[in-house]
Amino acid sequence: MTGRTKITAGLLIFAVLGGVAWSFAHSREPDPAYLGKPLSYWVGRYGIEWEKPNAAVRRAGTNAIPLLLRLMRANDSPLTTSVMELADHQRLIKVHFQSAETRHYRAACGFEALGRGGESAVPELLRIYNLNLSAASQDRICESLVAIGSNAPGSISALARATTNSYRGLELDALRVLSRMRDRPDEVVPALTKCLAVADTWIQAEAVVGLRNFGPQAKAAIPQLLELRDTKSRDMTPLVEDALKRIDPAAAANAGIH
Numbered sequence: 001m002t003g004r005t006k007i008t009a010g011l012l013i014f015a016v017l018g019g020v021a022w023s024f025a026h027s028r029e030p031d032p033a034y035l036g037k038p039l040s041y042w043v044g045r046y047g048i049e050w051e052k053p054n055a056a057v058r059r060a061g062t063n064a065i066p067l068l069l070r071l072m073r074a075n076d077s078p079l080t081t082s083v084m085e086l087a088d089h090q091r092l093i094k095v096h097f098q099s100a101e102t103r104h105y106r107a108a109c110g111f112e113a114l115g116r117g118g119e120s121a122v123p124e125l126l127r128i129y130n131l132n133l134s135a136a137s138q139d140r141i142c143e144s145l146v147a148i149g150s151n152a153p154g155s156i157s158a159l160a161r162a163t164t165n166s167y168r169g170l171e172l173d174a175l176r177v178l179s180r181m182r183d184r185p186d187e188v189v190p191a192l193t194k195c196l197a198v199a200d201t202w203i204q205a206e207a208v209v210g211l212r213n214f215g216p217q218a219k220a221a222i223p224q225l226l227e228l229r230d231t232k233s234r235d236m237t238p239l240v241e242d243a244l245k246r247i248d249p250a251a252a253a254n255a256g257i258h
Helices: 003-025 039-043 051-072 078-087 100-131 135-148 155-162 168-179 185-197 201-231 237-247 249-254
Strands: none
Touching: 039 051, 039 100, 051 100, 051 135, 100 135, 100 155, 135 155, 135 168, 155 168, 155 185, 168 185, 168 201, 185 201, 201 237, 237 249
16 A cells, blocks of 8 residues: 555545544433443443443433434445445554444343333334344344333334345344234234245244244134144154144144144
8 A cells, every 4th residue: 555545545534433423422312421431432342341331221221222222223334334444454543443233233232231121212223123224233123122022013014024034133033022022913923924934944943932922822823833743844843733732732632732
């Protein structure tokens, strides 16, 4: 890299980092202190330590939500990505850059710490989910919804769509969230039942577990479960039969399951 190229690269990196710093400095969200340091500092420590960041988020309570949502909305522009790749190939400026994926991860850690205290964030999490920033972003939002445990309006339809995503991690997370929404079987059971027909055994198994958790409320899925038992390998049979016995013992017995 020539001297002129190094200077140009340095200026570009400086400009991008300056823009990021300006946006942080001018955000109007709460940034309460914990042990003498702002919440944003502690959230930035996720991945290095957990106890103090978790304590900082819990101490902040709902005041932590604006920061966590901003991190979850992060989306690296093509320019930012290119500049950061350039930064990796120079030594003029030492760069400490948090990618959007890293910020999504830290937001999910924060929502896990908040648990049910993050319920008011669910509508905005669903809005961000529907922006389709990336499969990794949607995966972190699913993790956050699991931690929050909320049945906010719109969550089932968004998660049902996630079960058809090509990214297996996102599919599995979405299924796990749906499995916990026990008070809305009319919407959740059909979504889980559809997953029994996919080609991926892991997805099928997660759907079977989800239906089993609904017990008698999942009776509509019995024909598909019986079909799955008859067509899948023996490895899947015990799981399917256990689900059938929990959902409808009489129907299971009629099918020769004891």
